[in-house]
Structure formats: structure tokens, C-alpha cells
Amino acid sequence: MNSVGLWTLIKREMKRSFQIINQVIWPPIISTLLYVFVFGLALGSRIKGIQGVSYAQFLLPGLVMMQVIDGAYGESSSSLFQARFTYAIQEMLVAPMSAGEIVFGYVFGSVLRTFLIANVIMVLGVLLLHTTPTSWGLYVAVLVLVAALFSSLGIIFGLMAEKYDNIAVLTTFAITPLVFVGGVFTSIHLLPPVVAHLSLLNPIFYTIDAFRYSYTGQSDVGLAISLPVVAAMTVASYAIAYAMVRAGYKLRT
Amino acid sequence: MVDAPSQAPAIAVHHLVKRYGDATAVNGISFAVERGDFFGFLGPNGAGKTTTINAIVGLARVDGGRIEVFGRDVSTAWRQARRLIGLAPQEYNFDRYLRVREILFYQAGYYGLRPREVAVRVDALLERFGLSAKAHAFVAQLSGGMKRRLTLARALVHDPQIVILDEPTAGVDVELRLELWETLRALRREGKTIVLTTHYIEEAEALCERIGIIEAGRMVALEKTESLLRSHARDELTITLAHPLQAPPPMLAHFSARLDPENACRLRFERLSPLQLSEVLALLGRDGIDVEAVNTERATLQDVFLALTGRGAR
Ligand SMILES: Nc1ncnc2c1ncn2[C@@H]1O[C@H](COP(=O)(O)OP(=O)(O)OP(=O)(O)O)[C@@H](O)[C@H]1O
Ligand SMILES: [Mg+2]
Numbered sequence: 001m002n003s004v005g006l007w008t009l010i011k012r013e014m015k016r017s018f019q020i021i022n023q024v025i026w027p028p029i030i031s032t033l034l035y036v037f038v039f040g041l042a043l044g045s046r047i048k049g050i051q052g053v054s055y056a057q058f059l060l061p062g063l064v065m066m067q068v069i070d071g072a073y074g075e076s077s078s079s080l081f082q083a084r085f086t087y088a089i090q091e092m093l094v095a096p097m098s099a100g101e102i103v104f105g106y107v108f109g110s111v112l113r114t115f116l117i118a119n120v121i122m123v124l125g126v127l128l129l130h131t132t133p134t135s136w137g138l139y140v141a142v143l144v145l146v147a148a149l150f151s152s153l154g155i156i157f158g159l160m161a162e163k164y165d166n167i168a169v170l171t172t173f174a175i176t177p178l179v180f181v182g183g184v185f186t187s188i189h190l191l192p193p194v195v196a197h198l199s200l201l202n203p204i205f206y207t208i209d210a211f212r213y214s215y216t217g218q219s220d221v222g223l224a225i226s227l228p229v230v231a232a233m234t235v236a237s238y239a240i241a242y243a244m245v246r247a248g249y250k251l252r253t
Numbered sequence: 254m255v256d257a258p259s260q261a262p263a264i265a266v267h268h269l270v271k272r273y274g275d276a277t278a279v280n281g282i283s284f285a286v287e288r289g290d291f292f293g294f295l296g297p298n299g300a301g302k303t304t305t306i307n308a309i310v311g312l313a314r315v316d317g318g319r320i321e322v323f324g325r326d327v328s329t330a331w332r333q334a335r336r337l338i339g340l341a342p343q344e345y346n347f348d349r350y351l352r353v354r355e356i357l358f359y360q361a362g363y364y365g366l367r368p369r370e371v372a373v374r375v376d377a378l379l380e381r382f383g384l385s386a387k388a389h390a391f392v393a394q395l396s397g398g399m400k401r402r403l404t405l406a407r408a409l410v411h412d413p414q415i416v417i418l419d420e421p422t423a424g425v426d427v428e429l430r431l432e433l434w435e436t437l438r439a440l441r442r443e444g445k446t447i448v449l450t451t452h453y454i455e456e457a458e459a460l461c462e463r464i465g466i467i468e469a470g471r472m473v474a475l476e477k478t479e480s481l482l483r484s485h486a487r488d489e490l491t492i493t494l495a496h497p498l499q500a501p502p503p504m505l506a507h508f509s510a511r512l513d514p515e516n517a518c519r520l521r522f523e524r525l526s527p528l529q530l531s532e533v534l535a536l537l538g539r540d541g542i543d544v545e546a547v548n549t550e551r552a553t554l555q556d557v558f559l560a561l562t563g564r565g566a567r
Contacts, residue, residue: 002332008362016350087346091407094310094340095363096332253273253313 006101009092013109016079024075025117028067032121035063036128039185050187051218057131061212062184064121065146068114069179069204070171072147075110076154077167084158089251099246103155107238110151111144118143131215138214142227145234146207150175152237159241159250178204183212188220206230261324263288263415263446264309270317271304271470278304280470281318286415286448286463288323291441293461293478294450297562301470302450303343306419310340322415336364339408343419343450345400347392353403354379354388357410364411371410378406381436397424405436416440417448422456434460458482458554468562481557489550490522490530495543504536518545 017024040056047055083089092102122139125131133139153170161167181195182204188196199205200221210226213219219226245251264286271279279301286292294302307313309320311331320327322334351359357378361371379385382402387395395403401421408416418437422430430453437460441447451457457464457478464481466474474481497517501510505520508529513519525533530547537544 002363002365004365004367005363008359011362012348012350012359019350083348086349087342087344088348090312090342090346091348091360092363093312094335094338095360096335096365097363098332248314252311253307 002095002097002101005092005095005097006105009097009102009105010109010112013075013079013106014112017075017109017113024071024113028071028117029120029124032063032067033124036060036124040129050190051212051216053131053216054129056129057125058187058212058216059185060121060125060129060131061215062208064118064125064143065204065208065211066179066184067121068118068143068147069150069175069207071114071117072110072150073154073157073171073175075113076106076151077158077161077170078154078164079109080106080155080158081161081164081167084250085164093251099242103152103238103242103245106155107148107151107241110154111147114147114151115143118147133214134217135214138223138227139211142207142211142214142230145230146211149207149230149234149237152234152241155241156237156244159244175204178202179208183208183220203229203233206233261321262286263290263323264448265321265324266305266309266318267320268318269305269308269315269320271301271308271313272316277470279308282467282470282472283318284465284472284475286446288414288446289441289444291437291447291460291462292449293457293464294448294467295454295457295464295558296450296467298452300467300562302467303419304470305467306340306417306448306450310338310417311335336411337414339411339413339416341404341408341416341418341421343423345392345404347400347403349392352389352391353384353395356392356403357407360407361410366411374410374412378409382406398426398429401425402429402433405433409440413445415446415448419450420452421449422451422453430456454553454555454558464554466558466561473561474557478554482554488524490525491548491550492520492522492533492537492544493546493548494518494520494537495545498542502537502540502542504540505533508533 036056036059040059044055044059049055050058080089122133157167157170181199182202183199188199188205191199206221206226206229209219209221210223210230213223213226262285266285267283268281269279269283270277270281282305294305296302304313308315309322309327311327322337325334327334347356348359354375357375358368358371361375362368379388382405384399384402384406387399392400392403401424405418405421408418422433425433434456437447437449449457449461461478464474464476464478465472476484498512501512501520508522508525511521513521522533534544
């Protein structure tokens with residue numbers, strides 16, 4: 001294994017993130033603060049608590065997931081697409097780096113960045129909303145799984161994209177709508193039954209449901225369902241991303 | 254002999270085939286580059302040079318054939334094979350998030366070398382290629398010639414045995430070109446195996462010991478530079494006449510005289526011995542054709558190239 005090569009790629013991804021800090025690190029933090037103030041504190045004061053906590057406290061883990069999903073997908077898809085587009089990816093492709101190292105490097109870089117953002121938001125939650133994860137193990141596990149899931153999807157779409165605009169298709173038409181109806185803002189128990197049932201088809205619902213459990217200790221469908229669903233989706237997307245890079249899809253002519 | 258890495262050539266390409274859709278970019282070429290050789294890989298635009306190089310370095314998936322680097326198959330023993338090669342590609346492919354010096358460190362990193370293992374070499378390469386002053390610049394701030402030099406420095410950062418240079422002197426000024434020639438000769442003296450592609454034929458003639466010429470995906474010549482010159486190119490002799498002619502004089506037919514299509518005062522001959530020359534001059538004098546000058550032109554690799562790639566006919 002080329003561990004130095006792998007570490008070099010991870011370092012490179014972190015370096016890139018900090019060079020575009022105003023595009024990728026501050027926005028999720030600031031927009032989360034805005035959600036907390038406008039929806040959580042201002043409007044939320046008129047909503048009675050859900051899952052035994054105040055609305056703002058209920059909202060926070062959903063907001064963390066929202067930023068993790070968006071950030072992880074955005075990081076790996078745009079980084080990989082740019083590397084393909086500028087041919088910089090060839091620096092790695094001519095070197096003794098395996099598909100496994102390349103995929104792991106991109107995913108790990110992306111997980112690191114989202115982990116950082118998530119923790120900043122978590123700390124803001126402690127300071128502003130007095131809410132703290134009750135299960136740290138689950139908090140970390142779900143964060144890592146979901147970040148890995150969406151950065152794997154980012155690799156898949158970063159490889160398929162023919163132009164930068166293609167990357168936004170998944171965000172605009174799938175991720176954003178599914179996040180909004182996936183339980184960030186409400187428990188499915190408050191939705192009409194038909195809509196609640198439809199939510200069970202929404203993959204993002206399970207990520208938010210599992211993550212919120214690490215805060216509230218409660219879940220809409222039960223951790224025994226949501227956590228394995230998230231893990232299975234992560235393994236599947238990672239495997240697809242790996243198979244594509246291994247085959248040299250759109251990387252080696 | 255199945256596998257003898259100790260004697261195997263630096264690069265051995267066997268019946269390489271590469272297709273892009275219906276088009277065949279490389280059509281069954283075979284060649285070997287011996288250790289320590291300076292190999293020139295020539296051919297017109299689109300002949301398949303870069304494609305062949307991409308197959309060697311692993312940027313292209315091959316459709317047929319086999320490639321070995323120091324006896325190691327590039328598709329199975331790819332880790333060892335890739336460590337042995339440094340590539341300076343035709344198209345710039347720098348990481349735009351990194352500065353010049355960082356580019357060298359990160360490239361070394363991808364090859365498995367830690368920063369402190371390569372720090373000395375990185376600074377030596379920046380010095381050697383005149384990039385020290387630009388060490389902290391981004392690639393976008395470099396001139397074309399600087400970017401070319403950076404591709405070479407980057408190709409050398411992991412101290413490879415083989416250096417593959419795809420048009421390293423494209424867009425480089427005369428002075429820098431001569432400097433780069435010296436650098437390449439120095440690398441050759443250090444024992445590196447060098448593969449060079451170029452459209453400057455005189456460059457290949459000046460530097461390369463062996464030459465492969467590829468056209469439309471097929472190897473049309475593969476020889477030592479001198480023997481290529483000897484076997485395919487002929488010194489040309491031109492006799493300039495005082496008055497234009499309509500056609501070459503019939504009595505010179507068996508000397509295969511040709512009239513220069515652009516200047517009817519010029520008679521051209523391929524390879525005339527001094528004795529034949531005096532015979533020709535005597536025949537011309539007998540017919541009252543006045544001769545103004547006699548010139549010989551040494552054959553160049555360019556003549557060979559044009560003859561072999563069919564571009565000379567135009
Ligand atoms: N990625 C690709 N997809 C489709 N066709 C390609 C691709 N790369 C090269 N080709 C085709 O393969 C043929 C050989 O191209 P190649 O780049 O190897 O030529 P070359 O000898 O390096 O030419 P040049 O001197 O112009 O660099 C050309 O017809 C080219 O159009
Ligand atoms: Mg080329």
C-alpha cells in the first residue's frame with residue numbers, strides 16, 4: 001500500500017478546502033446559524049417541543065445532517081471533476097496509487113472537512129441551544145457514514161459529469177428536495193399518514209433519523225432500522241465509486 | 254527466457270493496439286528502448302505518439318498487446334513499473350491549488366516519497382530548471398517556457414530510471430531549447446533512459462541515438478539515427494544552369510536527373526560520385542548548356558521523415 005501517497009492526497013484535499021474557505025467552510029456554518037435563529041428560535045418559540053426537546057433543539061441535528069450531506073457531496077464531486085477537467089488527476093494516475101487509495105483519499109478528505117463543519121455547528125448548538133449529543137459514539141458513527149455516503153456519490157457524479165453544471169443535477173433535483181422533506185424540520189409523526197409513508201422511501205430520511213437519535217435518544221422508525229439502512233447505502237455507494245475508479249471510467253482513456 | 258528483469262530492456266512494447274471507438278490510434282506497434290538509450294519517437298500530428306506514451310504510463314487502457322518496463326508488465330506489476338517512469342506530458346496538467354514548489358512535493362508524495370526525503374532534490378530541481386524565483390508562485394503566474402520546465406522538473410522529482418518527454422520543447426525559445434538539450438544530455442550521462450517526442454526533427458537528430466517513426470498508428474522506421482540517415486536519405490546535388498530548361502536533358506536520364514519544379518534552372522541529382530559529376534558536367538558542356546553553380550546538400554533527418562511519412566510528396 002502507498003500510504004504516503006494516500007496521505008498526500010488527503011493533505012491536498014484539505015489544502016484545497018482551506019483555499020476556498022469562503023465557498024465551502026463558512027457558508028454551511030452561517031446558514032445553519034440563520035436557520036437556528038429564524039426557524040429554531042423565532043418561529044420555533046411558537047411550536048411545542050418534539051421528541052421531548054424544544055423545537056430548536058430538535059432542529060439542530062437535522063441542520064447538521066443537511067450541511068454534512070451538502071458539504072460531502074459538494075467537496076468530492078467538485079474536487080474530482082476539477083481534477084479531471086484540468087487533467088491534474090493525471091499526477092495521481094501516473095503514480096503508483098491504486099483505485100482504493102484514490103477513492104479512500106477523496107472520501108477521507110471529504111469526511112474530514114464535513115466532520116470539522118459538523119463539529120463547529122455542534123459547538124454552536126451547545127452554546128446557543130444548550131443541546132449536546134447524548135451518544136457520542138453514535139454521533140461520530142453516523143456523521144462518518146453519512147459523509148462517506150455522500151462523498152462516494154460525489155465521486156460517482158464527479159466522474160460521470162461532462163461539464164461542471166452536471167454535478168448540480170443531483171443537488172438541485174434530488175438532494176435538496178429530499179433533505180427538505182426528509183425530516184430536518186419535522187418528525188414524520190406530524191405529517192399526514194400518506195406523506196409519512198412516502199418519507200420511508202426517502203433515503204435521506206434515514207440519515208437524519210439515525211443522527212437525531214444521537215441527540216434525542218429517539219427515532220421515528222427506530223435506530224435498528226435507520227442505522228443499517230444508512231450503513232448499507234454507504235457501503236453500496238462506496239463500492240460503486242471504487243468500481244468506477246478501478247475501471248478507469250473517464251479517468252484513463 | 255520468460256522474465257529476466259536484470260537484462261530486460263527499459264521499455265518493451267509488444268504489438269500494442271489502442272482504439273478510440275472505431276478509430277485505431279495505435280495499430281500493433283512493437284519496439285524496445287534499451288537501458289540508457291536516448292530514443293526519439295517521431296511522427297506527424299495524430300500519428301499515435303502520445304497514445305503510445307499514455308499506454309506505457311497507464312493513462313490509456315490498451316486493447317491489445319503488452320508493455321513491459323524493466324521486465325515488469327505495466328498492467329500487472331503497475332506499482333513497480335510506474336515508480337521507474339517520470340512523465341513530462343504534452344498537455345499541462347498541474348494542480349491549480351498548489352504552488353510551484355508544492356507541486357514537486359505533492360507529486361513526490363503520490364510516488365510514496367515523504368517531504369523530507371525529497372526536500373533537497375526539490376530545491377535542486379527548482380535551481381536546475383531556473384524556477385527558484387518562482388517557487389511560491391501559482392502555475393497560472395508562469396510563462397509558457399516556465400511551465401514546460403516545471404513539467405520536466407516534476408517528471409524527475411522521484412528520480413525515475415526512465416524519463417518520457419512528450420514534446421518538451423514545444424513553445425520554448427531558442428536559447429532555452431539549447432539549454433534543455435544540455436539538460437537532457439546530462440540526464441543521459443547520468444544513466445537515465447530517455448524517450449523524447451518532438452516535431453523539431455533537428456532536435457531528434459541532435460539528441461537521439463535511436464529513432465522510431467510512427468505514422469497512422471504504425472511504426473514505419475525503427476533504427477539507429479545514423480543508419481536511418483544512411484539508408485533512407487541521400488545527399489542531394491544541385492546544378493544551377495544559366496538558362497531554364499523545359500525538361501531534364503535526355504542524355505542525363507541514367508543519372509536520374511530531375512528538374513526542380515519551382516525553378517527550371519535547377520537540375521537535381523541523388524548521390525553522384527565525383528566521377529559521375531564530371532561526366533554530367535562534360536555532357537552538359539557538350540550540349541552547350543551553361544552551368545552557373547554546383548551545390549551539394551547533406552541529407553537530414555527531416556528528409557527521411559518526409560520520405561517515410563509520405564509528407565514529402567506534397
Ligand atoms: N481521448 C481520445 N479520444 C479519442 N480519440 C483520441 C483520444 N486521444 C487521441 N485520440 C486520437 O488518436 C490519434 C492519435 O493521437 P495522439 O495524441 O496519440 O497523436 P500524437 O502522435 O501524439 O500527435 P501530436 O503530434 O499532434 O501530439 C488521433 O487520431 C487522435 O485524434
Ligand atoms: Mg502528442
